[in-house]
Amino acid sequence: MLEIKNLQVRAGTKDILRGINLSIGTGEIHAIMGPNGSGKSTLARAIAGHPEIEVVGGSITYNGKDLLDMAPEDRAREGVFMAFQYPVEIPGVNNAYFLKAAINAKRKHQGLPEFDAMEFMALVREKANILHLDPTLLNRPVNEGFSGGEKKRNEIFQMAVLEPKLAVLDETDSGLDIDALKAVAEGVNAMRSPDRAIVVVTHYQRLLNYIVPDFVHVLQDGRIVRSGGKDLALHLEEKGYSGIEAAQPQLM
Amino acid sequence: MAQLVEQEKSASPQLAHYAAEFQRAVSQTSPQPRWVLQARESAMAQFERLGFPTTKLEQWRFTSVAPIAERPFVLATDGISKVDRKQIAALSDNPALAVSVNGRFAPQLSSLKGLPKGVQILGLEDTLASNPTLVEPYLAKLTLTQTNAFTSLNTAFLRDGIVIVIAPHVVLETPIEVVFVSVSEGKASVSHPRLLIVAGEGSQATVLERYVGVGASFTNAIGEFWLGAGAVIDHYKLQEEPADSFHIAGMFLHSARNGNFSSHSLTFGGGLVRNDVVAVLDGEGIDCTLNGLYVGRAKQLIDNHTTIDHAMPHCGSHEVYKGIMADQSHAVFNGKIIVRPDAQKTDAKQTNKALLLSDDASINTKPELEIFANDVKCTHGAAIGQLDDDAMFYLRSRGLSVSDSRAMLIRAFAGDILNRVKIAPVRHYLEDLLTARLPHVD
Numbered sequence: 001m002l003e004i005k006n007l008q009v010r011a012g013t014k015d016i017l018r019g020i021n022l023s024i025g026t027g028e029i030h031a032i033m034g035p036n037g038s039g040k041s042t043l044a045r046a047i048a049g050h051p052e053i054e055v056v057g058g059s060i061t062y063n064g065k066d067l068l069d070m071a072p073e074d075r076a077r078e079g080v081f082m083a084f085q086y087p088v089e090i091p092g093v094n095n096a097y098f099l100k101a102a103i104n105a106k107r108k109h110q111g112l113p114e115f116d117a118m119e120f121m122a123l124v125r126e127k128a129n130i131l132h133l134d135p136t137l138l139n140r141p142v143n144e145g146f147s148g149g150e151k152k153r154n155e156i157f158q159m160a161v162l163e164p165k166l167a168v169l170d171e172t173d174s175g176l177d178i179d180a181l182k183a184v185a186e187g188v189n190a191m192r193s194p195d196r197a198i199v200v201v202t203h204y205q206r207l208l209n210y211i212v213p214d215f216v217h218v219l220q221d222g223r224i225v226r227s228g229g230k231d232l233a234l235h236l237e238e239k240g241y242s243g244i245e246a247a248q249p250q251l252m
Numbered sequence: 253m254a255q256l257v258e259q260e261k262s263a264s265p266q267l268a269h270y271a272a273e274f275q276r277a278v279s280q281t282s283p284q285p286r287w288v289l290q291a292r293e294s295a296m297a298q299f300e301r302l303g304f305p306t307t308k309l310e311q312w313r314f315t316s317v318a319p320i321a322e323r324p325f326v327l328a329t330d331g332i333s334k335v336d337r338k339q340i341a342a343l344s345d346n347p348a349l350a351v352s353v354n355g356r357f358a359p360q361l362s363s364l365k366g367l368p369k370g371v372q373i374l375g376l377e378d379t380l381a382s383n384p385t386l387v388e389p390y391l392a393k394l395t396l397t398q399t400n401a402f403t404s405l406n407t408a409f410l411r412d413g414i415v416i417v418i419a420p421h422v423v424l425e426t427p428i429e430v431v432f433v434s435v436s437e438g439k440a441s442v443s444h445p446r447l448l449i450v451a452g453e454g455s456q457a458t459v460l461e462r463y464v465g466v467g468a469s470f471t472n473a474i475g476e477f478w479l480g481a482g483a484v485i486d487h488y489k490l491q492e493e494p495a496d497s498f499h500i501a502g503m504f505l506h507s508a509r510n511g512n513f514s515s516h517s518l519t520f521g522g523g524l525v526r527n528d529v530v531a532v533l534d535g536e537g538i539d540c541t542l543n544g545l546y547v548g549r550a551k552q553l554i555d556n557h558t559t560i561d562h563a564m565p566h567c568g569s570h571e572v573y574k575g576i577m578a579d580q581s582h583a584v585f586n587g588k589i590i591v592r593p594d595a596q597k598t599d600a601k602q603t604n605k606a607l608l609l610s611d612d613a614s615i616n617t618k619p620e621l622e623i624f625a626n627d628v629k630c631t632h633g634a635a636i637g638q639l640d641d642d643a644m645f646y647l648r649s650r651g652l653s654v655s656d657s658r659a660m661l662i663r664a665f666a667g668d669i670l671n672r673v674k675i676a677p678v679r680h681y682l683e684d685l686l687t688a689r690l691p692h693v694d
Contacts, residue, residue: 048649051641076651088646092664101660102650109651141664142646158650 001026001063001197002047002166008057009042009222016042018222019058024166027194031208031233032201034219035241040201041085043219044170047199048082049075062166076102077109079165083155083172090142095154096124098142099161106162127160131187149180156187167191168199173207185210205237267300269324274408277327281411282377285384288410291392295407302401314584314616315526315555320498325442325470327409328354331435335361339464340431344675347429347460348373354435355443356412370419371457373428376446377412387415390450394476394504400528402500406444406474413446416459420452420480427458427675434493436467445473453480453508458487460678463501465493465521473501479511481535486514486674492521492685495550502528509535509564516673517544517573518682519554520689529558533567533595544573545669545682547689548581548613555584562595562628569599574669575606576662577613578690588620591628598628605635607665609690659687 002024009017017039024030034040046053047060049072060067067075090098103123104114115123128135133153143151152172159167169188173181188198188211200211208216208230216232217224220241226232274296278289304321305312331354340361342349350373351361357375364373372386379387392410395403414430432445447461463471471493479485493499499522507513511533519525531540546554560569575583585604606615619632639661647657663670666686673679 050645071654072645072648073651073653073657076649082649084646084649088640088642090640090643090646090661090664092667093660098647098650098652098660101652101656102647105651105653105656162650 003061004058005061006058007043007046007055007060009039009046010054010056011042016222017046020222020224022217022224024197024199026197028215029192029198029200029211029213031213031216032199032219033203033205033216033233033236036203038219039222040203040219041170044082044168044199044201047166047168048072048080073105076162077106081159081162081164081167083152083159083167083169085171085174087143087146087151087155089144089146091144093142095140095142096138099124099138099158102158103161124161127157130190131157131160132183133157148175149177152176152180152184153187156184160187160191165195166197166199168201170201171203172200173202173204181207182210205233208233266321266324267303270405271296271300273327277409277411282381284380285388287388288380288384288391291396292408292410295392295395295404295410298399299401299404299408302399302404304401311557311586314582315524315553317500317524317526319524320470320500323440325440328435328437328441328443328469330354330356331433331437331466332358332361334435334466335433336466339466340433342429343460343462343678343681344427344429345677347427349429349431350414351431351433352412352414352445353433354441355432355445357414368422368424370422371424372415372417374415374417375412376415376448379415386417387448387450390476390478391448392476394506394530394532395474395502398502398504398530400502402472402526403474403502403528406446406472406502409444410446413448416447416449418451418455418457421454422452423455424457427460429460429462431462431464432471432473434463434465434469434471434497436465436469440470442470442472445471447473447475449476449485450478451480451483451485454482455480456484458675459485460675461487461489463489463491463493463499463521465497468494468496468523470498471500473499475501475503477503477505477513479505479507479513481508482510482512483507484512488516488518488673488675488678490518490520490682491525494521495523495552497522499525501526503530505529505531505540507531507533507535507538507540510537511535512539514541515543516669517542517546517556518669519544519546519556520685522552522554524553526555527557529556530561531559531569532561532563533569534563536564536566538564538567540567540569542569542571543669543672545666546573546575546583547686548575548583549578549689550581551579552581553584554581557584557586557588559588559590560600562589562591562598562600564594565596565598567595567598569601571602572668573604574666575604575615576609576666576686576690577606577615578609580610580612582613583615585615585617585634586620587618587632588622589630589632591623591625591630593624595625596627598625598630600628600630602632603634605665606637607662608636608638659690662686662690
């Protein structure tokens with residue numbers, strides 16, 4: 001589904017990603033782990049198409065298409081979704097109104113009829129139930145005045161409504177207490193499907209107790225230094241990122 | 253000294269032109285009450301004294317009216333045959349509709365049947381001929397003390413207009429819409445529309461005042477609003493004249509105690525636009541809201557000058573102006589708040605926010621607080637910014653196009669003002685207008 005080859009990203013004069021290679025198949029859950037400043041979030045944003053990310057080399061191919069050549073909105077309509085580490089507050093834009101515009105932009109792109117208000121509300125109610133989301137959040141401006149936990153749950157809620165093929169969760173666990181973390185993980189697990197790939201970007205192993213990955217990659221200094229199964233995360237928990245540095249550089 | 257002499261010399265052909273126009277206009281006007289003629293003559297004298305303002309005057313520092321001063325505008329004639337019926341169609345459901353074309357009341361285009369008892373909507377010229385005492389205590393009284401050349405010019409050419417008189421304790425359920433149409437006549441033509449509203453004690457009404465145009469012309473409008481004790485007026489001034497028009501407008505409010513006046517100035521059209529709002533809170537317990545939304549594009553210049561004069565204690569004023577400026581448009585906002593020595597317990601709040609959509613758009617914004625009382629609360633704030641890049645990316649990352657994302661953020665920015673428009677069809681009309689005015693993506 002997603003092929004990342006030798007991806008290089010620069011910010012100013014600094015190399016943030018220095019040749020990332022990653023292959024993600026349908027139905028898989030990948031965890032990208034790494035210390036602060038390792039480039040995890042940059043990788044997530046490169047996939048989503050953040051305009052400030054300057055790709056200087058390499059490629060990202062998504063279902064056979066050149067993802068880097070696509071505008072962020074086109075990526076979203078093709079099924080790419082990023083849950084933001086810091087969801088943006090947008091005063092004056094109603095959450096439900098925004099989400100209806102988003103899903104209809106996608107449906108239009110897919111050649112499907114747009115949802116009317118009734119159909120949309122039915123869908124939203126169903127998804128809100130699954131996530132135990134306070135439905136009054138829908139009538140508030142996007143993320144404005146939301147607690148940290150509410151913001152993250154709102155991201156997962158958007159994901160549930162938009163039903164992406166590829167979901168990238170950028171440090172969705174940061175700033176969450178254990179109850180909020182469980183709720184978010186439950187939402188993500190409900191989205192697990194043979195048709196969908198999920199990439200979990202995280203600093204801590206904790207989230208992976210609840211969202212169990214098929215593959216774990218350790219990112220350090222802009223490179224994937226190690227890949228493995230879910231046990232790699234446990235190994236990291238024990239030894240820390242410094243323990244990885246001493247290990248053999250991976251060959252992929 | 254030399255400069256002064258030179259200025260007078262260069263201005264004089266213009267003043268001579270208007271003096272001749274004034275003589276012509278007076279001779280052509282049907283007989284008017286003596287007090288009206290006197291007001292006109294003294295206004296003309298004041299105009300000749302003042303001349304057109306230059307950017308040397310603080311109040312006109314950022315707004316050059318040279319394009320107006322340089323052209324010998326002649327009084328527009330009736331123009332009714334050229335009115336676009338679609339333009340003057342009412343926006344709200346079943347309002348009373350009064351239309352004025354080139355400053356002249358047009359009963360044949362108006363729809364004033366079935367007005368509630370106690371509500372009069374009249375042509376000013378007719379009223380001056382048949383029942384001048386109805387308007388004598390009010391007409392041109394608020395403008396008397398103004399030292400604005402355009403205000404004087406309007407009064408000098410006072411002939412017709414629209415008068416709304418609401419008897420005490422009458423509550424209007426449906427809005428009154430007043431449409432001022434300026435019809436260009438090929439050459440540079442000017443009209444001086446006038447609106448006089450007298451709301452009796454305890455009366456309530458909603459008034460939409462609209463300005464539209466056919467071709468480019470110069471509209472020099474005056475509105476005078478008198479609120480009796482406890483009167484409630486919800487007012488909207490919507491300006492959507494053609495892009496090459498000149499629109500200079502003065503709105504003057506006088507409220508007695510416990511009056512509640514809210515006004516929304518909504519500027520979309522015109523090339524050179526100047527709105528002066530002067531609200532005198534001359535009684536205790538008055539609540540005055542002045543809101544504004546101005547949307548500029550191309551080379552539009554939109555200048556809003558407001559003055560709220562707290563003359564008495566225990567009054568509140570709330571002012572939020574928001575601007576959305578694209579292309580090379582330029583905005584000016586000057587918000588003056590005067591709190592007189594007697595006006596203790598004044599609560600005045602002023603905010604001006606502008607969204608600049610291009611690097612070439614600009615705004616000059618200035619609060620002007622003159623506070624002579626000591627137990628008052630006065631706050632002001634200004635903020636100028638661009639569309640938030642993070643918000644843009646967030647919306648796009650969910651599948652919204654760049655133009656839809658921009659439209660959503662711009663609508664959200666204007667929301668403070670638009671959401672307070674109580675007439676739903678008018679609100680929807682404004683939302684569409686906003687989208688239509690800014691469809692392009694930089």
